[in-house]
Amino acid sequence: MDEFALIRHYFGALTAARSDVVLGIGDDCALLRPTPGSELAVTADTLVAGRHFPVDTAPFDIGWKALAVNLSDLAAMAASPQWFLLALTLPAADSVWLAAFAAGLRTLADQFGVALIGGDTTRGPLSITITAFGSAPAGTALRRSGARPGDLVCVTGTLGDAALGLQLRGAVVVPTEADDDERFLQARLDRPSPRLQGGLALRGLASAAIDLSDGLAGDLGHILTASGVGADLNAALLPMSAAFARVHVPAQRLQLQAAGGDDYELCCCLPPAQLAAAQTRLDLPLTVIGEINAKPGLRWHDTRAGAPAPVLHGYRHFYENDG
Amino acid sequence: MDEFALIRHYFGALTAARSDVVLGIGDDCALLRPTPGSELAVTADTLVAGRHFPVDTAPFDIGWKALAVNLSDLAAMAASPQWFLLALTLPAADSVWLAAFAAGLRTLADQFGVALIGGDTTRGPLSITITAFGSAPAGTALRRSGARPGDLVCVTGTLGDAALGLQLRGAVVVPTEADDDERFLQARLDRPSPRLQGGLALRGLASAAIDLSDGLAGDLGHILTASGVGADLNAALLPMSAAFARVHVPAQRLQLQAAGGDDYELCCCLPPAQLAAAQTRLDLPLTVIGEINAKPGLRWHDTRAGAPAPVLHGYRHFYENDG
Numbered sequence: 001m002d003e004f005a006l007i008r009h010y011f012g013a014l015t016a017a018r019s020d021v022v023l024g025i026g027d028d029c030a031l032l033r034p035t036p037g038s039e040l041a042v043t044a045d046t047l048v049a050g051r052h053f054p055v056d057t058a059p060f061d062i063g064w065k066a067l068a069v070n071l072s073d074l075a076a077m078a079a080s081p082q083w084f085l086l087a088l089t090l091p092a093a094d095s096v097w098l099a100a101f102a103a104g105l106r107t108l109a110d111q112f113g114v115a116l117i118g119g120d121t122t123r124g125p126l127s128i129t130i131t132a133f134g135s136a137p138a139g140t141a142l143r144r145s146g147a148r149p150g151d152l153v154c155v156t157g158t159l160g161d162a163a164l165g166l167q168l169r170g171a172v173v174v175p176t177e178a179d180d181d182e183r184f185l186q187a188r189l190d191r192p193s194p195r196l197q198g199g200l201a202l203r204g205l206a207s208a209a210i211d212l213s214d215g216l217a218g219d220l221g222h223i224l225t226a227s228g229v230g231a232d233l234n235a236a237l238l239p240m241s242a243a244f245a246r247v248h249v250p251a252q253r254l255q256l257q258a259a260g261g262d263d264y265e266l267c268c269c270l271p272p273a274q275l276a277a278a279q280t281r282l283d284l285p286l287t288v289i290g291e292i293n294a295k296p297g298l299r300w301h302d303t304r305a306g307a308p309a310p311v312l313h314g315y316r317h318f319y320e321n322d323g
Numbered sequence: 324m325d326e327f328a329l330i331r332h333y334f335g336a337l338t339a340a341r342s343d344v345v346l347g348i349g350d351d352c353a354l355l356r357p358t359p360g361s362e363l364a365v366t367a368d369t370l371v372a373g374r375h376f377p378v379d380t381a382p383f384d385i386g387w388k389a390l391a392v393n394l395s396d397l398a399a400m401a402a403s404p405q406w407f408l409l410a411l412t413l414p415a416a417d418s419v420w421l422a423a424f425a426a427g428l429r430t431l432a433d434q435f436g437v438a439l440i441g442g443d444t445t446r447g448p449l450s451i452t453i454t455a456f457g458s459a460p461a462g463t464a465l466r467r468s469g470a471r472p473g474d475l476v477c478v479t480g481t482l483g484d485a486a487l488g489l490q491l492r493g494a495v496v497v498p499t500e501a502d503d504d505e506r507f508l509q510a511r512l513d514r515p516s517p518r519l520q521g522g523l524a525l526r527g528l529a530s531a532a533i534d535l536s537d538g539l540a541g542d543l544g545h546i547l548t549a550s551g552v553g554a555d556l557n558a559a560l561l562p563m564s565a566a567f568a569r570v571h572v573p574a575q576r577l578q579l580q581a582a583g584g585d586d587y588e589l590c591c592c593l594p595p596a597q598l599a600a601a602q603t604r605l606d607l608p609l610t611v612i613g614e615i616n617a618k619p620g621l622r623w624h625d626t627r628a629g630a631p632a633p634v635l636h637g638y639r640h641f642y643e644n645d646g
Contacts (some may be wrong), residue, residue, distance in 0.1 A: 028399040029364040035355035041352040048447035076351040087452040124371035129452040162500040
């Protein structure tokens, strides 16, 4: 098989049957039937080796993560995922690498019923750009700009796991030597779960939402700016996984949970009257961590007895998410 | 200005006002209003420095070409262009480079009224992935699979200019020293004109179409395969620009015109009864170069007296188009 036959071979299996795909891979464009009465939500994110994932990341996980970070953007808008395009730049067409990469993509794509509809493959330094498409009934998509004073600031799941997993990566020489906590934290870094059910559950309830890719402080900052409001957050309330609680160094907690990045949880703002409904509808924990108010800026507090005032430093990953 | 403020500054001007853009740049996704009754056409192409354009290409031309090659795919489907996403990977945010790149994008985007609706910027080796969106009334998009025996094989414009321009590039040290022919050929390489009017003109007339990115032989081959047919082409009929006619080495003509690539003209198949209507509707020359027939394969002829049988070698650009 030549290089492009190889690629067709591995990615052909990703073209799930969907009645809204009129024409998939193999022509100049894909042809799609948009959902009547809906708005189309589209997003594109690029992952560059060594920047958005460690260079030793398994190809299965690279495929998974490249799609996951895009589906996470659809989740944040409360859009139902439909299709994706893959633009893959590879140093060489290696069939072992391609098979594992495609399997990672396919596993996640199948979980949410999204179909690969086209894209491009080219030779060059490893980089993956995925464009993901979804739909939301007109007027229902969640935006960053709707937060209002009095809204509760909430996050899904737990924060800081991926950042701690990245910090540990150097210490974990052979995966089989890692213990369960380390494996959990690595998986949170390498195979994030896009919170699509969470986004849909928040539709009609949340006033604003964003997905957490760069870290809570920076991403919530986008909501505050877009909405023209501020927030007071309680560092003591940031939700920790059991593994994070056992493994982390307490002095690093706030940095990891609020500025570490790669959480791919949702942060939303909710009028207090909607909290119970949101928590009932969501299939994962939704934790209140603070409140929106009219004074611009993000202020950190810590309600634990004797806790020092929390200070967030300008800490960044060795790589950073740009989008 | 920090890096991302710079990028917002340069690309903000690309968000043309369109009533079908509900929400553009600045949230997790763009929100779009698809055209009722239409199919959505989408395509993504990546350009890697040194592979899809010479490394000495001016940033204005890189911006232009990155959008042009994608609009060319919409043209080949007879889709009306609407929007695009830009995923830009840059070694560094250089304001002079960004201003020129954005100006190239904007000049072409404005020409066709397409709006930048989002994307991603990241640091890494220079690479540009654009996803372009268009629409076509349901059932009217031109595909590769509709060619039938007896159809005429036609091409828009002229072939081989870009390939000859690339061949000459090494010899053209300073642009001001280039003569008019050289400048024309360089412009055909660096600033291709997507044949959007041509695609729309062929709607309802052509049985199949493709845009010429890799060269006529390879691209027509995709139509033949998708349609289950063959073709006989007359090398003597391949249309040349006046500059190409003056500058090229005759022994290289077929290689440049049929395998050089980067033409970004349309190749279409037309029932003979539709030829006159197509030529009338098109705003550029449409030249008959051969005929579709039932026998699989692509056969070259040359009707000029004394011409040797044309032989196409496996010649490729120093870089090749993969999509």
